[in-house]
Amino acid sequence: MTTAPSPPSDEATQPASSTSPTSTTSPAAPAASRGWAPLRPLILRLHFYAGVLVAPFLLVAAVTGLLYAASFQAEKIVYADELTVSAGDTKLPVSEQVAAARRAHPEGTVTAVRPSPEADATTRVLLSGVPGVDPDHTLAVFVDPYTAKVEGALEQYGSTGALPLRTWIDELHRDLHLGEPGRLYSELAASWLWVIAAGGLVLWFSRRRALRRLRGTTGRRRTLGLHGTVGAWAAAGFLFLSATGLTWSAYAGANIDELRTSLGGATPALAATAAGDHAEHGGTSPGDRQAAPGAGLDEVLAAARAEGLTDPVEIQPPADASSAYVVKQVQRSWPGKQDSVAVDPATGEVLDVLRFADYPVLAKLTRWGIDLHSGVLFGLVNQIALMLLAASLILLVLWGYRMWWQRGRGSAFGRPIPRGAWAEVPPQILVPLLAAVAAVGYFVPLLGIPLAAFLAVDVVLGEIAHRRGRRTYAAK
Structure with missing residues (x-):
C-alpha cells in the first residue's frame, strides 16, 4: 500500500525497548501478547524502515513507469x-x-x-x-x-x-540505462513493494479510526489519512505490479521460471523443424527466396491464414537449412491473438500448429500478467490505469516522508520506531513467521539480503544502545 514511513498515528503502539534496563511493562502487556496483536508493532517498524530505505527506489520506478505508460500514445504521434x-x-x-x-x-x-x-x-x-x-x-x-x-x-x-522513444523510456524504467547492474534497482523495488503494501494494509485496517473521514483533520493526522486512504485503494494494483515485475527480474525471475516449469506451467514451444533437407535454401534472405524453388513469403502467409491466423502476424524465416518458417500472431491486446504455425519452406505445408488455447494455465496467466503490467492488454484504458497507479505511488512516497518529518514535531526530525517489537511476539507465532520470512527471502534475494542486513545492523545498534543505557544506569 505505502512506500514510505507511515506510522499510523502519534500515539501508535510503541513498545518500550526490550534492551533498555529502565523499560517497564505495561499492565495491558499480558493481554496484548495474546493472539496476533503483538505483530502490529513489528509490522509498524518494518513498514517504517522499509519505507525510509526503499522509497527512493520506488519513487524512481514510479516516475519512469508513468512515463513508460504514456509513451505508447506519444509513440503514435512522434512516429x-x-x-x-x-x-x-x-x-x-x-x-x-x-x-x-x-x-x-x-x-x-x-x-x-x-x-x-x-x-x-x-x-x-x-x-x-x-x-x-x-x-x-x-x-x-x-x-x-x-x-x-x-x-x-x-x-x-x-x-x-x-520504437526509439518507448525503448529509451523502457530501458530507463528497467535499468536506468546502466545495463545489468542497473536492473538491481528495479528488482529491489519490486521485491519490497508487496511487503510495504501488505504491511500498510494491515496497519491501516487494524485501526478503527482509520475509517473516519478526512474532513476536519489537520497536520500529521490528515497526511496519514490521505496516505492510508490512497494506499488502501491502490494496494491491489501495487501487489500485482510487484508480482509481475519480479517475473522480469534477474534473480527472483529465474526462481519464478524454475518454479513455473516444475509445476508444468512453462510456455510451450512450436516444433519449427522442416520436413526434409533444404540445404539449397540455407543462407538466403526471405526477400531473395522468391527466385528459389519452394514456398515464398506469400505462400507461407497464405498457409497461415488457412489455419486461422488473422492480423497482426509476424513471419520469421527459417533459422537454418533444417528449420521451417514460423508465422505467429502478435496481438497482445484483449482478446489476445497468440497462435502460431510452422510452415515447410519447400512445400508450403503446415508442419505444426500451436494454439494459445492449449497453453497451460500458468503460462496463460504469465502472458496476461506481463501484458497487463506492460500496458498493452487493454490498450489505452490499461495505460491510464498504470499512470494512475504510478501517480498514487509518487504521492504515497511524498506523504510518507512528510509524516516522517511531522513525526519529529519540529525538533527531532525523523524519530524512529523503538526497538523491541519482536520480543513481544509469542514464540508460537514468531518461529513460523521467521521460517516463512527466510523462505521468501531465499526465493526473492533482493528482499532477503537487505532484510538480513537491516536486522544485523539493528541488532548491533540495539546492543550498543543497551550497553550505553546500562552504563548510564550504573553511574546513577
Whole structure:
C-alpha cells in the first residue's frame, strides 16, 4: 500500500525497548501478547524502515513507469509518418514489399516481417546485424503496402515493437540505462513493494479510526489519512505490479521460471523443424527466396491464414537449412491473438500448429500478467490505469516522508520506531513467521539480503544502545 514511513498515528503502539534496563511493562502487556496483536508493532517498524530505505527506489520506478505508460500514445504521434499511410485499394504481395525494403536497406539480414495489420498501417521489415544498430535491437523498415514505398527506418526493440522513444523510456524504467547492474534497482523495488503494501494494509485496517473521514483533520493526522486512504485503494494494483515485475527480474525471475516449469506451467514451444533437407535454401534472405524453388513469403502467409491466423502476424524465416518458417500472431491486446504455425519452406505445408488455447494455465496467466503490467492488454484504458497507479505511488512516497518529518514535531526530525517489537511476539507465532520470512527471502534475494542486513545492523545498534543505557544506569 505505502512506500514510505507511515506510522499510523502519534500515539501508535510503541513498545518500550526490550534492551533498555529502565523499560517497564505495561499492565495491558499480558493481554496484548495474546493472539496476533503483538505483530502490529513489528509490522509498524518494518513498514517504517522499509519505507525510509526503499522509497527512493520506488519513487524512481514510479516516475519512469508513468512515463513508460504514456509513451505508447506519444509513440503514435512522434512516429506517425513511419507508422501510417493513406489507405489504398489493394495491398501488394508481401514479397514485393520486402524486396523494396531490401533495395533501400541491403545491409543486415531479414529476421521477421510484420505485414500491414490495418488499412492505414505500414508493413515492418525487421533487419538484424545492421551496422550502428544495437545488437539486441532490429532495424524496422516501414513500407507502404499499396505502393512499396519505403517510409522510413527506425530501431525497434522487443515483442511489442517499441520504437526509439518507448525503448529509451523502457530501458530507463528497467535499468536506468546502466545495463545489468542497473536492473538491481528495479528488482529491489519490486521485491519490497508487496511487503510495504501488505504491511500498510494491515496497519491501516487494524485501526478503527482509520475509517473516519478526512474532513476536519489537520497536520500529521490528515497526511496519514490521505496516505492510508490512497494506499488502501491502490494496494491491489501495487501487489500485482510487484508480482509481475519480479517475473522480469534477474534473480527472483529465474526462481519464478524454475518454479513455473516444475509445476508444468512453462510456455510451450512450436516444433519449427522442416520436413526434409533444404540445404539449397540455407543462407538466403526471405526477400531473395522468391527466385528459389519452394514456398515464398506469400505462400507461407497464405498457409497461415488457412489455419486461422488473422492480423497482426509476424513471419520469421527459417533459422537454418533444417528449420521451417514460423508465422505467429502478435496481438497482445484483449482478446489476445497468440497462435502460431510452422510452415515447410519447400512445400508450403503446415508442419505444426500451436494454439494459445492449449497453453497451460500458468503460462496463460504469465502472458496476461506481463501484458497487463506492460500496458498493452487493454490498450489505452490499461495505460491510464498504470499512470494512475504510478501517480498514487509518487504521492504515497511524498506523504510518507512528510509524516516522517511531522513525526519529529519540529525538533527531532525523523524519530524512529523503538526497538523491541519482536520480543513481544509469542514464540508460537514468531518461529513460523521467521521460517516463512527466510523462505521468501531465499526465493526473492533482493528482499532477503537487505532484510538480513537491516536486522544485523539493528541488532548491533540495539546492543550498543543497551550497553550505553546500562552504563548510564550504573553511574546513577
